[in-house]
Amino acid sequence: MEEGQAGRIDSAKRAAELWAAEDDLGSEGSKKAVNDYRVSEMRKLAFTFACVAAAVIVAGLSIIYGTMDLGFVECYEIIWDHLTGNIQDKLLDYIVVQERLPRVVAALVTGAGLAVAGCVMQSVLKNPLADPYTTGISSGAGFGATLAITLGVSIVGGNYAIVVNAFVFALVPMAVMLAVGKLKGASPTMMIMAGIAIMFIFNSFTTVLKLHADPDALALLYQWTVGTVSDCSWTDIPPMAAVVIAGTVVTQALSRKLNVLATGDDSAKAMGLNVENMRIMLLLLISLMVATVVSFTGLIGFVGLVAPHVCRIFVGADNRYLVLSSAMFGAVLLEVADLVGRTVIAPATLQVGVVTAFIGGPMFLYLIMRQKRSSW
Amino acid sequence: MRIDIENMDAGYGDERILHGIDLHLEGPGLTCIIGPNGVGKSTLVKCMNRLLDPASGKVSINGRDIKEMTRREIAETVAYVPVQSEDVFAMPVFDTVLIGRANKSKWKTSPEDVVKVRKALEVLGISDLASRPFDELSAGQHQMVAIARGLVQESEILVLDEPTANLDIRHQVFVTSLMHEIAVSKGVMVVMISHNLNIASMFADRMVLMSKPGIVKEVGTAAEVVTAENISEVYDVDCEIVDHQGRPVILLDRYLS
Numbered sequence: 001m002e003e004g005q006a007g008r009i010d011s012a013k014r015a016a017e018l019w020a021a022e023d024d025l026g027s028e029g030s031k032k033a034v035n036d037y038r039v040s041e042m043r044k045l046a047f048t049f050a051c052v053a054a055a056v057i058v059a060g061l062s063i064i065y066g067t068m069d070l071g072f073v074e075c076y077e078i079i080w081d082h083l084t085g086n087i088q089d090k091l092l093d094y095i096v097v098q099e100r101l102p103r104v105v106a107a108l109v110t111g112a113g114l115a116v117a118g119c120v121m122q123s124v125l126k127n128p129l130a131d132p133y134t135t136g137i138s139s140g141a142g143f144g145a146t147l148a149i150t151l152g153v154s155i156v157g158g159n160y161a162i163v164v165n166a167f168v169f170a171l172v173p174m175a176v177m178l179a180v181g182k183l184k185g186a187s188p189t190m191m192i193m194a195g196i197a198i199m200f201i202f203n204s205f206t207t208v209l210k211l212h213a214d215p216d217a218l219a220l221l222y223q224w225t226v227g228t229v230s231d232c233s234w235t236d237i238p239p240m241a242a243v244v245i246a247g248t249v250v251t252q253a254l255s256r257k258l259n260v261l262a263t264g265d266d267s268a269k270a271m272g273l274n275v276e277n278m279r280i281m282l283l284l285l286i287s288l289m290v291a292t293v294v295s296f297t298g299l300i301g302f303v304g305l306v307a308p309h310v311c312r313i314f315v316g317a318d319n320r321y322l323v324l325s326s327a328m329f330g331a332v333l334l335e336v337a338d339l340v341g342r343t344v345i346a347p348a349t350l351q352v353g354v355v356t357a358f359i360g361g362p363m364f365l366y367l368i369m370r371q372k373r374s375s376w
Numbered sequence: 377m378r379i380d381i382e383n384m385d386a387g388y389g390d391e392r393i394l395h396g397i398d399l400h401l402e403g404p405g406l407t408c409i410i411g412p413n414g415v416g417k418s419t420l421v422k423c424m425n426r427l428l429d430p431a432s433g434k435v436s437i438n439g440r441d442i443k444e445m446t447r448r449e450i451a452e453t454v455a456y457v458p459v460q461s462e463d464v465f466a467m468p469v470f471d472t473v474l475i476g477r478a479n480k481s482k483w484k485t486s487p488e489d490v491v492k493v494r495k496a497l498e499v500l501g502i503s504d505l506a507s508r509p510f511d512e513l514s515a516g517q518h519q520m521v522a523i524a525r526g527l528v529q530e531s532e533i534l535v536l537d538e539p540t541a542n543l544d545i546r547h548q549v550f551v552t553s554l555m556h557e558i559a560v561s562k563g564v565m566v567v568m569i570s571h572n573l574n575i576a577s578m579f580a581d582r583m584v585l586m587s588k589p590g591i592v593k594e595v596g597t598a599a600e601v602v603t604a605e606n607i608s609e610v611y612d613v614d615c616e617i618v619d620h621q622g623r624p625v626i627l628l629d630r631y632l633s
Contacts, residue, residue, distance in 0.1 A: 010553070010557075011550065012549075012550050012553035012554040012556075012557050013553070013557050015499045015500070015501070015550075015554055015557070016499075016554055016557030016558045016560075016561050016562075017557075017561060018495065018498065018499050019495065019496070019499045019527065019558055019561075019562065020558070020561040020562050023488065023491045023492060023495065024491075025487055025488065025491055029494070030487070030490075030491045030494070033490050033491060033494045034487045034490045034491065037470075037485065037490045041485075122464075122465070123465070126462065126464045127464070128464065128465070253483075255483075256478055256483050257478070259475050259478070260475055260478050262462070262464065262465060262475075263461065263462060263472075263475055263525075264458060264460075264461065264462035266422070266427050266456070266458050267456065267458050267461070267462070269425075269426075269427055269447060270425055270427060270451060270454070270455070270456035270458075271451050271455075271475075271476070271478055271479060271529070272446075272447045272448035272449075272450070272451030272452070272478075272479055273447065274447055312465060316467055316468065316471070317465035317466060317467045317471075318467055318471055320483065
């Protein structure tokens with residue numbers, strides 16, 4: 001290369017020649033690398049499939065539990081018969097499909113929605129503590145519900161007063177976060193801090209409202225704030241499922257861009273991503289998703305925070321696999337929590353929101369302790 | 377391939393860092409940007425792919441005003457390696473580098489992507505790190521991974537913000553030399569910021585010397601730019617320049633005036 005270097009082998013020059021050479025896709029090394037990569041993809045997908053299988057099994061366990069005894073296989077047969085329009089026993093069909101199945105489906109949908117929301121928030125805001133709680137969405141929903149329950153102030157009347165109130169107010173914290181983000185150049189830390197500020201404001205309003213509430217309203221409010229899927233019926237599920245499925249599909253489609261976003265704002269922009277728009281669009285999408293599910297179920301914590309972290313341990317941080325696995329794991333987690341809540345102190349029930357923390361907390365601690373790494 | 381910066385002022389908020397920059401880079405080769413701390417080297421490279429919009433003036437890539445290009449279009453021409461990488465949720469090194477292929481392929485990773493990433497790791501001598509989590513690496517290893525991610529984007533222009541900052545001297549020589557060699561053999565334009573003037577002088581095909589208060593003082597070959605007068609004026613140090621293997625080497629005085 002330069003005079004005085006003649007005859008010496010230069011490792012940089014050799015490396016550059018390697019880089020400039022044609023890629024040999026047919027070589028043994030390349031084939032092995034591609035094969036290894038495909039195996040690693042399969043391993044990541046395996047976790048998601050395991051969650052799907054678990055969801056199906058737990059559904060059966062959940063359905064057989066109740067005053068009317070049912071066989072484990074029998075309940076799948078009843079569902080199958082119902083789906084194929086070949087109902088054998090009207091009473092059994094009613095018990096399984098109308099009484100017991102809705103809460104299972106609601107738990108699956110809610111768990112999936114909350115977990116995807118947590119996954120996206122953590123990635124988009126680059127903060128492992130981000131979830132619908134820390135970003136104020138839940139406190140907004142809580143305030144909306146409290147307003148309807150204690151003062152009877154609601155946007156629409158009738159059966160959906162609480163639902164609509166919770167939904168609308170759940171969107172307020174995100175609107176504030178996005179406004180702050182827009183003004184401050186969408187810095188994630190700034191947005192989270194704005195979310196926390198809104199959370200405190202809403203929580204204090206909620207406390208004030210509770211001071212003058214009558215005991216019946218307080219009891220109802222309590223139930224709402226710990227969250228439950230037991231009140232969900234088939235009429236509630238279509239809107240929940242539609243929003244959660246649509247949100248998950250869109251997030252999954254954007255998952256590769258989420259990976260790019262995770263490399264840092266400058267780096268992501270340099271790779272062609274419109275970082276601010278992407279962040280705003282995704283946060284809007286998932287706040288819609290969270291607002292929809294919590295307005296039906298009440299506040300269910302923990303799933304959104306924990307499910308993505310547990311999945312990261314099993315499938316890694318690649319969002320192409322993380323989003324779907326979080327959805328499935330979150331679904332199973334809530335489904336199990338609901339089953340445990342109904343059985344552990346039967347005939348009394350523990351609300352699913354309480355149980356998620358009971359199961360999820362220790363499990364999460366265990367997984368953190370098991371990690372070799374000291375940083376997250 | 378060319379980058380043209382005309383009469384550009386740039387900065388953050390109301391603060392102006394760069395003043396009246398005129399810089400024209402053309403053709404393949406390694407361009408090293410040198411200059412003292414805070415003089416606007418990073419700001420200058422951020423203007424080259426619109427990470428920062430200039431306050432005034434014009435930046436064009438291959439004759440096109442970058443204001444009229446989409447981010448995607450810019451990204452297809454210019455790859456950028458930032459000075460520091462983020463790793464909130466760390467992936468294995470292989471996957472971290474693979475993200476650089478986002479513009480080259482669809483949602484699914486293609487065999488070409490896998491082979492390209494594997495080759496980049498091999499070229500940089502970090503194949504053994506492929507399955508290690510990114511956050512377990514040292515600062516120098518992070519830097520090598522970031523460079524690999526820059527390479528796999530296979531753009532005709534590669535911009536690196538201090539790629540040798542955390543590297544030992546062998547790796548500084550290796551990376552700088554590699555950038556020169558790749559620029560020549562692949563016919564790409566590599567622009568990098570460097571604080572090691574001697575190593576930059578060894579391999580740069582072109583050097584850009586920046587000085588206070590945020591101007592380009594001189595552009596030329598290493599021999600033209602790295603002179604005792606330029607260095608003492610811009611860096612405020614006294615030195616002697618000797619010739620080593622055809623390139624200028626700076627010998628610093630131990631006394632600062």
